[in-house]
Amino acid sequence: MLKIxxxxxxxxxTEILKGLTLELGAGKVHAIMGxxxxxxxxxxxxxxxxxxxxxxxxSITFEGVDLLELDAxxxxxxxxxxxxxxxxxxxxxxNINFLRTAINSIREQREEGPLSxxxxxxxxxxxxxxxxxxxxxxxxxxxxxxxxxxKKRNEIFQMAMLEPKLAILDETDSGLDIDALRIVSHGVNxxxxxxxxxxxxxxxxxxxxxxxxxxxxxxxxxxxxxxGGKELALELEKKGYDWILDAQSEKA
Amino acid sequence: xxxxxxxxxxxxxxxxxxxxxQAGSCSVIDARQSLGKxxxxxxxxxTTRNERWKYTRVAKLRDLHPxxxxxxxxxxxxxxxxxxxxxxxxxxQFQGGEIVNESGAFIGPLSKAAQLQDDRLQALDQDxxxxxxxxxxxxxxxxxxxxxxxxxxxQRTERPILVHHHLTAGNVVAQPQHVMVVGxxxxxxxxxxxxxxxxxxxxxxxxxxxxxxxxxxxxxxIVQDEQGSSHHIAHQQFRQAESxxxxxxxxxxxxxxxxxxxxxxxxxxxxxxTFHGCYLPSGNTFVDHHTRIDHAxxxxxxxxxxxxxxxxxATAVFNGKIMVHKDAQRIEAYQRNANLLLGERxxxxxxxELEIYADDVRCSHGCTxxxxxxxxxxxxxSRGMTExxxxxxxxxxxxxxxxxxxxxxxxxxxxxxxxxxLGWN
Numbered sequence: 001m002l003k004i005x006x007x008x009x010x011x012x013x014t015e016i017l018k019g020l021t022l023e024l025g026a027g028k029v030h031a032i033m034g035x036x037x038x039x040x041x042x043x044x045x046x047x048x049x050x051x052x053x054x055x056x057x058x059s060i061t062f063e064g065v066d067l068l069e070l071d072a073x074x075x076x077x078x079x080x081x082x083x084x085x086x087x088x089x090x091x092x093x094x095n096i097n098f099l100r101t102a103i104n105s106i107r108e109q110r111e112e113g114p115l116s117x118x119x120x121x122x123x124x125x126x127x128x129x130x131x132x133x134x135x136x137x138x139x140x141x142x143x144x145x146x147x148x149x150x151k152k153r154n155e156i157f158q159m160a161m162l163e164p165k166l167a168i169l170d171e172t173d174s175g176l177d178i179d180a181l182r183i184v185s186h187g188v189n190x191x192x193x194x195x196x197x198x199x200x201x202x203x204x205x206x207x208x209x210x211x212x213x214x215x216x217x218x219x220x221x222x223x224x225x226x227x228g229g230k231e232l233a234l235e236l237e238k239k240g241y242d243w244i245l246d247a248q249s250e251k252a
Numbered sequence: 253x254x255x256x257x258x259x260x261x262x263x264x265x266x267x268x269x270x271x272x273x274q275a276g277s278c279s280v281i282d283a284r285q286s287l288g289k290x291x292x293x294x295x296x297x298x299t300t301r302n303e304r305w306k307y308t309r310v311a312k313l314r315d316l317h318p319x320x321x322x323x324x325x326x327x328x329x330x331x332x333x334x335x336x337x338x339x340x341x342x343x344x345q346f347q348g349g350e351i352v353n354e355s356g357a358f359i360g361p362l363s364k365a366a367q368l369q370d371d372r373l374q375a376l377d378q379d380x381x382x383x384x385x386x387x388x389x390x391x392x393x394x395x396x397x398x399x400x401x402x403x404x405x406x407q408r409t410e411r412p413i414l415v416h417h418h419l420t421a422g423n424v425v426a427q428p429q430h431v432m433v434v435g436x437x438x439x440x441x442x443x444x445x446x447x448x449x450x451x452x453x454x455x456x457x458x459x460x461x462x463x464x465x466x467x468x469x470x471x472x473x474i475v476q477d478e479q480g481s482s483h484h485i486a487h488q489q490f491r492q493a494e495s496x497x498x499x500x501x502x503x504x505x506x507x508x509x510x511x512x513x514x515x516x517x518x519x520x521x522x523x524x525x526t527f528h529g530c531y532l533p534s535g536n537t538f539v540d541h542h543t544r545i546d547h548a549x550x551x552x553x554x555x556x557x558x559x560x561x562x563x564x565x566a567t568a569v570f571n572g573k574i575m576v577h578k579d580a581q582r583i584e585a586y587q588r589n590a591n592l593l594l595g596e597r598x599x600x601x602x603x604x605e606l607e608i609y610a611d612d613v614r615c616s617h618g619c620t621x622x623x624x625x626x627x628x629x630x631x632x633x634s635r636g637m638t639e640x641x642x643x644x645x646x647x648x649x650x651x652x653x654x655x656x657x658x659x660x661x662x663x664x665x666x667x668x669x670x671x672x673x674l675g676w677n
Contacts, residue, residue: 048634076636088631092649098635101645106636141649158635 001026001197002047002166007058008222009046016042018222019058024166027194031208031233032201034219035241040201041085043219044170047199048082049075062166076102077109079165083155083172090142095154096124098142099161106162127160131187149180156187167191168199173207185210205237218244260314261297265390268455271318271425272394276345278429279395280366281376288392291383298386307569307601308511308540310387313483316455318425327418330445334661336414343419344396344426344458356404359413362429365400372402372433375463380489380515388487388513391427391459398428398458401442405435405465412441412659417458419482421451432462434470434496441471443662448508452480459487464496466520472498473658477505477669484510494520494549501657502529504539504560505669511540516554518545523552530559530654532647532670533566534594540569547576547583550610556587559654561647562598563674573605574617580610587617592624592650594674644671 002024009017016039024030034040046053047060049072060067062078070078090098104114115123128138131153143151152172159167169188173181188198188211200211208216208230216232217224218241226232226244236244258266279285297314298305321343337359339349351360358365365373381388399415419426434440446456456478464470470490478484484507490498504510516525531539545554554574562568570589591600604617624646632642648655648667655663 050630072630072633073636073638076634082634084631084634088625088628090628090631090646090649092652093645098632098645101641102632102635102637105638105641109636109638162635 001063002199003061005059007046007060008056009042009053010056011042011053015056016053016222017046020219020223022217022224024197024199026197027192028215029192029198029200029211029213031213031216032199032219033203033216033233033236038220039222040219041170044082044085044168044199044201047080047168048072073109076162077106081159081162081164081167083152083159083167083169085170085172085174087143087151087155089144089146091144093142095138095140095142099124099158103161123161127157130160130190131156132183133157148175149177152176152180152184153187156184160187160191165195166197166199168201170201171203172200173202173204181207181210205233208233220245220248259297261386262292264314264316265292265393267316267318268390268425268427269394271320272344272396272427274320275343276396277394278363278366278397280362280373280429284376284379284382284392285395287379288382288389291389292386292393295384295386295389304542304571307567308538310483313455316425317423318454319423321420321422321424327416328447330414330416330447331661331665334414335411336443337409337411338414338416339399341398341415341417341428343424344398344428346397355407356402357407358400358402359409360400361397362400362431363397365402365431370402373400373431375433375491376429376431376461378491379461380517381459381487381513385487385513387457387485388459391429391457391487394427395429395459396427398430400430401432401440403434403438403440406437407435408438409440412443414443414445416445416447419446419448419452419454419456419478419480421449421480422453424452424454426454426456426458428458430458430460432460432470432472434462434464434468436465437467438465439469443473443475445475446478446484448478448480448482448484450479452478452482454482456482456484460489462490464490464492464498466493467495468493469497470499472500473662474500474502475505475662475666476503476507476510477665478507478510481508483508486510486512488513489515489517490525491517491519492523492525495522496520497524498526500527501654502527502541503655503658503662503666504529504531505666506673507533507537507539509538512542514541514543516545518547518549518552518554521549521551523547523549525552525554527554528557528654528657530651530666531568532561532563532673533568534563534673535566536564537566542569542571544573544575545585547574547580547585550579550581550583552580552583552585554585557654558589559591559651560600561592561594561650562600563594565595565597567599567601570600570602570619571605572603572617573607574615576608576610576613576615578609581612583610583613583615585613585615589619590650591621593621594624643674647671647674
């Protein structure tokens, strides 16, 4: 589904990704862990189409399409969704109006007719239930005055509404208490589907207790330096990253 | 022997007076006209050295040579489907509409009201601008026909009154005078809508004078949707009696060069004034809002909110003065002006002015000038919105605080004009 080969990227003069290679199959959950500053959020931003980063080498293909040729809007239309680490507050735009505009904009670009008001509201109701988002939050301005947990639940709510093929969760667990973590994970697990992949970026193993990944990768120094199964997360939690980094430097 | 020199400004005043007289003038209060004429002799033509005109250039306007209208072309339709009491004016002349003159209520052209010699027209006798502002003096010296709305004590109008003024093509000058008097415990809603022909190059120099009596309520929505490249200067003044309520919402939807001078005088205790406005000049256009509220008596409340965007190389000006008079205690006066710059060469000049001569008041003001939040834009786009849709939504969101206060028909129209003008449809 997603194939990243030898990706090099920089912001300004600083090179952040230095030859990252990663492949995601359909229906799989991949977790990316790694120390601070290793390039995890950069990878998420580049996949979603943020302009500030310059890709200097390598390729990203999504379902056979060159992703780097698509802008942020087109990637969303292609089925990529990024759950933001810091969701943006947009005063004056109600959550509902925002989603209706987004969904119908996507449908228009896919040359589908707009969703009927009735279908839209039914979907809102179902998806809001999934992450226990109450009516007040649905009608308020996008993320305005939301708590950290509410913002993250709102991200998962949007994900459920947009039904992406590839969802990237950028440190969705940061700032979540245990209840919010449970709600968010439940939302994600319900969304798991043979045709949908997840890229879960996280610092901590605790999220992966709830969203159990098929694969775990360690990103360090701008490259994937180690990959393994779900048990790798536990090992990292216990032993830290040093043993992998040390092994890397020995190899080099 | 005395030698008189004719300054360019005097010459312009003479040309305008002549054009107005030819087209048809409508003077109701002689004293006001004399005041204007006298003021024109003593006042200097505004220049950017004058603080109130620092960013508002009228030098070019001085060379205007008014022409008579080539034809009274059809006025563009305004809120077609909307059920309103309509009055239409073209170039300062009454064009048609529904005239009401019964049970003390008058709704119709000022020229007709003048024939009836209604005492309430004395409201025009007090003029805040005519002796100190050159263009207001110009209007007072040669006024033309406009809407006259007189609502007697205790009456409520059933339908909103829609006053439409249209300026035709060419170097036409129009100086309409609108008058509104809302009696004690009376209520009325008025929409004042101005349009200009897309070939208009003249001057719209109109005045609006309103008085709201004790416990009365005037709700006014002003929509300025003007094509062409004319200049528009509006002199709007409101006097409020005790416990009266005034709401003025101004949406400058489209204008080439426009200055709104708005003055509110709370002359009684417990006055309540809301004045909101929005603007979005683009291309090389110019919009200027100068407002002033005088809290002359205690316990008054005012809420001022102006929001706007400037695109391309356009310029917007906001100047808001709050004057709390001596011993006008327990005033609550709030002012806010927020701006977004859309163009690298667009400009906004914003200046709050507070003068407070009472010691027990609550006043606040805030001015902001910022840019589109790039992160918000990316957020919207990452949800599948095209850049156009995302920007549109953000403009709408930014202005919603102001536009939500208008009736939905107007809100929709203004939002659509903004989207159209920015090429975001």
